[in-house]
Amino acid sequence: MLLSKILPNFSAHLSDMEITGISCNSKDVKNGYAFVCIQGTNVDGHNYALDAINNGAAVVVTQRDLGIENQIIVSDTHVVYATMCANWFDNPAKDLRLIGVTGTNGKTSVTYMLKSVLENSGSKVGLIGTIQNMIGDEAVVSHNTTPNAYELNSLFSLMRAKGCEFVIMEVSSHALDQCRVYDLKFDVAIFTNLTQDHLDYHKTMENYLNAKKKLFNMCGTAVVNKDDAYYEQLVQGLGCEIITCSTDNDSIYSAKAIKYRPDGVDYELVSDISFNHISVKTGGKFTVYNSMLVAVTALKMGIEMDIITKSLQELEGIKGRAEVVPNDRDFTIIIDYAHTPDGLKNILSTFRECEKERLIVLFGCGGDRDRTKRPKMGNIAVHNADYVIVTSDNPRSEEPMAIIDDILEGTQGVKTPVKVIENRIEAIKYAVSIARRGDILVLAGKGHETYQILKSGTIHLDEREIIKEALAELS
16 A cells, blocks of 8 residues: 555655555564554654664654654654554444443443344444454454554454444543544443542543543543543533433433342433333442443434343343352352452442342452552452452562552451452462352452463463362362
């Protein structure tokens, strides 16, 4: 493809150059490629321009003069890279109806629920998210919650070729901040909530909010959780249509007469012109918000209410989201992705409301991430559970016990028993061994993940397999 087609307005002196590919990773560059220098969080692509040239790069796009032949200097390579990738794949997103979901918690649940609803209406749907990417029923490996611009446009292109009408995607704050979704147009953008997370990257909650807010300047309609503490700041100055959802405040749509069950939740979705019963097979107040956002978005997309309610009622649980692990014992085991203070509080609050003997929670905190949330999560655990097991959860380059010590700071002065077992496999087996009749055991943090990231590398760790082994050992 001619460079002038990939990068119009910047490449007049090189417009007739034929480009064979695009990359922002010098290791992937081949003869005839355009290499784009991206300033990342830890790595600056400008330092690898010569490597890219040695690998065959025909042109280098840069934010500063590198003193090399065939360089194109631009003000923001993040933006230009996204534009180049879209042009390379002939702007596939323009032929798709995009729905973006952002927020600290709930993104995955919302995308899977909404995919089910839209598919039951007869549409083919693409999904881009944390667990996996999907084209209809076909699974595609996911590397990031929101892929980089090249992978993202490659997925859009494939989804278009395979007949998708809608694409539902989780849109992370990192992706918004790094312009991975630059210039996309979303039919609807959904806001679930905003609580402390990723402050190692964003530094302040204001920066975190402002990154999320970018999505709502790229959409026609915003469907938002009005009960969230950041609602007013989020919607301030937005030029799009705003549809609000709430359980506590006056809003366009409200959830009323909520009834929590151990295996789900029921409520009435009420507006000025409608009144509909919603039943979902996942419990907790967070499920009320997630399903309400889904229902309202589907209505906005023209889906009939009967299809929406039936789809939500029939949808089975989502892997790693309040997932009940089958077992032949007389206690309940739950796996959940909760890895933030708010996420942990939500999942524990959900099961505190259920009939039970003890609520046991096992959790840790990730290494090389926001340290300030560790004692907060420890404090939430001891105030919302009857027994707490603190262990490791992707310690990365940090020492696991140093992370655990940070967590334990928040458990001081509370009588709730706390057990420390650094090895997560041993911790899970211990948790299963002490569970008694009527107990609920929540394993928080890993969710859908089947690995543990250690200083020495990544190892396989599927909690479902460990539970199975632990139950067999009990027998």
